[in-house]
Amino acid sequence: MTDPAAQDPLRAELLAVALEAARRAGELLRDGRPDDLGVAATKSSAVDVVTEMDLASEKLITAFLADRRPDDGVLGEEGVSFEGTSGVQWVIDPIDGTVNYLYGRPDWAVSIAARKDGETLVGVVHAPARRETYHAVLGGGAHLDDRPLRVRPAPPFEQALIGTGFGYVAERRARQAEVVRLLLPRVRDIRRGGSAAIDLCDVAAGRLDAYYERGLNPWDFAAGDLVAREAGALTGGRPGQALSGELTVAGPPGLFEPLQAFLEEQGAWHD
Ligand code: IPD
Numbered sequence: 001m002t003d004p005a006a007q008d009p010l011r012a013e014l015l016a017v018a019l020e021a022a023r024r025a026g027e028l029l030r031d032g033r034p035d036d037l038g039v040a041a042t043k044s045s046a047v048d049v050v051t052e053m054d055l056a057s058e059k060l061i062t063a064f065l066a067d068r069r070p071d072d073g074v075l076g077e078e079g080v081s082f083e084g085t086s087g088v089q090w091v092i093d094p095i096d097g098t099v100n101y102l103y104g105r106p107d108w109a110v111s112i113a114a115r116k117d118g119e120t121l122v123g124v125v126h127a128p129a130r131r132e133t134y135h136a137v138l139g140g141g142a143h144l145d146d147r148p149l150r151v152r153p154a155p156p157f158e159q160a161l162i163g164t165g166f167g168y169v170a171e172r173r174a175r176q177a178e179v180v181r182l183l184l185p186r187v188r189d190i191r192r193g194g195s196a197a198i199d200l201c202d203v204a205a206g207r208l209d210a211y212y213e214r215g216l217n218p219w220d221f222a223a224g225d226l227v228a229r230e231a232g233a234l235t236g237g238r239p240g241q242a243l244s245g246e247l248t249v250a251g252p253p254g255l256f257e258p259l260q261a262f263l264e265e266q267g268a269w270h271d
Helices: 009-031 054-068 098-102 170-186 197-205 219-232 256-265
Strands: 039-042 049-051 075-076 088-094 109-114 119-127 134-139 141-144 161-164 189-191 210-213 234-236 247-252
Touching: 009 054, 009 075, 009 119, 009 134, 009 170, 009 210, 009 247, 039 054, 049 054, 049 098, 054 088, 054 109, 075 219, 088 098, 088 119, 088 197, 088 219, 109 197, 109 219, 119 219, 134 219, 141 197, 141 219, 161 170, 161 197, 161 219, 170 189, 170 210, 170 256, 197 210, 197 219, 197 247, 210 256, 219 234, 219 247, 247 256
Parallel strands: 075 088, 161 189, 161 210
Antiparallel strands: 039 049, 088 109, 109 119, 119 134, 134 141, 210 247, 234 247
16 A cells, blocks of 8 residues: 555655656667767776766766755765755666666666655666666555556575676675575576666566675665565665665565575675
């Protein structure tokens, strides 16, 4: 049942702003992608890339938010970070799945979340090349375009299709590969989509049974986490802890717990 708080005018306004910002950024990214798109800069390693389009998308979103919600704070992947005075903070990933975008693969998204008092109120994950927009409002459910989303009921662990992702630094990847080596023989299969935001939405839409990853940043998971939770998923980090850069786990009740326990046992939360 929809929580009456989901009807509050602030949430409705934040959702409308997030949807419009994501739509505009998505249009820029889809129509403005140069054929010879290259790497503009690197971050944590030589394969952690930024393109000119990540920067242009963040600029567009930041300018739009400044116009519509001038008193809010913003935290963005490509460096924008400031506090506002309204108590609302936007958490934005101008392209989640940059490597997919660079290679012309479809799984990339604009991810925009609005938080207040430590809670994510609204999340939008717009994936133009998939022609899909996911959104969620705290207490108001999750949707793919207009369709309400519900997670797939938990299968037995050995029949689960599990999504995951890898960091950009070799030492971390070596450890992540070790966890996958142990998990793969125990489950139906593993998927590595390349966008954490879309992976979380895929859990919400029943396209994955569950998802986990170590090393995400708030802009990777803020919007997708709300979409997954509002579709009925449990999300968290290590047992008893909130999801964080250390570990992100999402899945339906009945699968979330054994997956989280497996990841704890294998030390998937450290390098
Ligand atoms: C990355 C994607 C990827 C995940 C990485 C993230 P970016 O975000 O979400 O799926 O495995 O950990 O850094 O760099 O494309 O915004």
